[in-house]
Amino acid sequence: MPIDRAGLGTQVTELFRAQITEGAWPVGSKIPTEPELVEWSGAGRNTVREAVGSLVQAGILRREQGRGTFVVSTSELRSSVTRQAAVTSRRDSLELRLALDAASARIAATRRTPADNDHLRRLLDDRTAAWTSDDLHERVRADSALHRAVVAATHNPLLQDVYEGLLGVFEEVQLHDVAGATDDLAQLHADLVAAIVAADPDRAAATMSALLQPMINQESP
Template identity: 30%
Template sequence: MNHSGKLSDKVSEQIRQDIKIGKYKPAEKIPAEPELMELYGVGRSTIREAVKSLAMSGVLKVQQGSGTFVNDGAIMEKESIDQRLKRADFEEINSVRRLMETELVKLAALHHQQNHILEIENRLAQRKQAIHTEQQQECIDADIAFHKAIAAASGNGVLADLYDSFTRIIRQFFSEREKSGISHFAMSHHLHEQLFKTIKAGKPKQAQQILEQILDKNY
């Protein structure tokens, strides 16, 4: 299933490129499924997934009974933010994470409620337990949950939602670095404890300084 998904992403990108070079022109009907299967050397389900993805992002327009057409503005269509994030390297991801979390910890220190503090503390305890049991996946889950709890405490729903979406990419990077085990989580746990204390105490500048140290360790 995962392989099929990745294959459909590749086909989507190939179709995008073919549109950009003029193989398929704006408002023009693209070939039917059998021809697309032959052109891109994949099965019907992969073509359907690719077309569905491009239709959702506005590149293609599916008209029942008529076929699938290239949208007029498709050549200028930019890839979605999720697609762009998939292509990003670790340093790019960490830079975006730094921007978001620096603001989130400041806002959390200023606007948190008691229920937020209890939730952050609970996630911190789960992180510590995962380190003690040396369970890497649990460490990843608990670490992300800890930072999401801080985002929720910020009082800025839009920024918290953006961060929630962004954590899918963070999780992917953590998982890909499986060989690192739990060492980075363990080494930075005391900083996470300090971050919690400064947020609870309502000290935004100190919270940001501690966050900088956490991100410098890449966890």
């Protein structure tokens, strides 16, 4: 993909950034090698190296010795929030999740589409099925998938991006909350989906609060 020579470094950086934000290089993937990027972009090796270095500094890419360069975030905002959340207390993380999840539930109840409703119902069933397994990571994965779908139903790309950046922190915090033999939150999750499908924003937000606030109350201030 040849590019103009004026402002070459900035152009190449933005070209690579677009590959990430548009999903061609998804989070977790390894980007092409330096020679491949040189050939694809039409830029020189030094310019490509500078562009990659700029995205590494921004926290969007990460170099791993002997393995290559990997996508770790889609934006500087997401990267910054993720780094900050990773060093906060469990209570702080839960309070942040409550703020985002309750707001998302409220918005989702006003914007969800029929396709969103169907997706939420399917993921609710998946979450229920996950509790038949003793695999705690599978339980967390299924729970996260449902909460992510609530955020996706807001159709707010900025909110989705921030939430995705925090998901790993939220899942780590949640691991010890899913160890019980029974799913004590099954009914509340069913009520949450029902409230969103019914386009009831107040009930959706209140139900999300009822899911998360008890966990916060167990933590020391």
